Amino acid sequence: MKRNLLIAAALALFGTMAASAQTVNVKASVPFDFTVNRATLPAGEYSLKSMDEQGAAIAIRDLNSKTTNLVISSSCRSSKSASQTKLVFHRYGNRYFLSQIWTAGDEAGRALPAGAGEKEIARNVSMQEVVLVAKN
Numbered sequence: 001m002k003r004n005l006l007i008a009a010a011l012a013l014f015g016t017m018a019a020s021a022q023t024v025n026v027k028a029s030v031p032f033d034f035t036v037n038r039a040t041l042p043a044g045e046y047s048l049k050s051m052d053e054q055g056a057a058i059a060i061r062d063l064n065s066k067t068t069n070l071v072i073s074s075s076c077r078s079s080k081s082a083s084q085t086k087l088v089f090h091r092y093g094n095r096y097f098l099s100q101i102w103t104a105g106d107e108a109g110r111a112l113p114a115g116a117g118e119k120e121i122a123r124n125v126s127m128q129e130v131v132l133v134a135k136n
Contacts, residue, residue, distance in 0.1 A: 023050040028134035034096040076111040
C-alpha cells in the first residue's frame with residue numbers, strides 16, 4: 001500500500017514537472033548591445049530557442065553573424081498569462097542584461113541568472129527594467 005502511494009506521488013510530481021516545462025522559440029530585433037552570462041552580444045536580430053525538453057538550456061543565435069551562445073535558465077511564473085511574447089532586460093546606465101523570456105499566453109517564462117558582471121554593477125547603479133516585444 002505504501003509503495004503504491006509513493007508511485008502515485010512520483011507520477012503526480014512527474015506530470016506537474018512536464019506540465020510546467022516551458023520551451024522557448026522566439027525571434028527578436030534587439031536595438032542595443034546586451035550581456036548574457038559573460039558574453040556581450042551586439043545589437044541585431046536574434047533567435048532564442050530551447051535546446052532540451054525542460055526548456056532550461058537556451059541557444060541565443062545572432063542571425064547576422066550566425067554565432068550562438070548557450071545559457072542555462074530556470075522557470076519563472078506570473079499570476080497571469082503573458083499578453084505578448086517579450087524579452088525582459090535589466091538596464092544599468094547604458095548596459096543591458098537579458099533577464100527573462102516570456103511567450104504570449106503562458107504563465108511560465110524562463111529566467112536567466114544574473115552573472116558576476118551584473119551583480120557588480122548592480123551594487124553601484126540602480127536598475128531599470130526594459131521590455132522588448134518579440135515574435136514567436
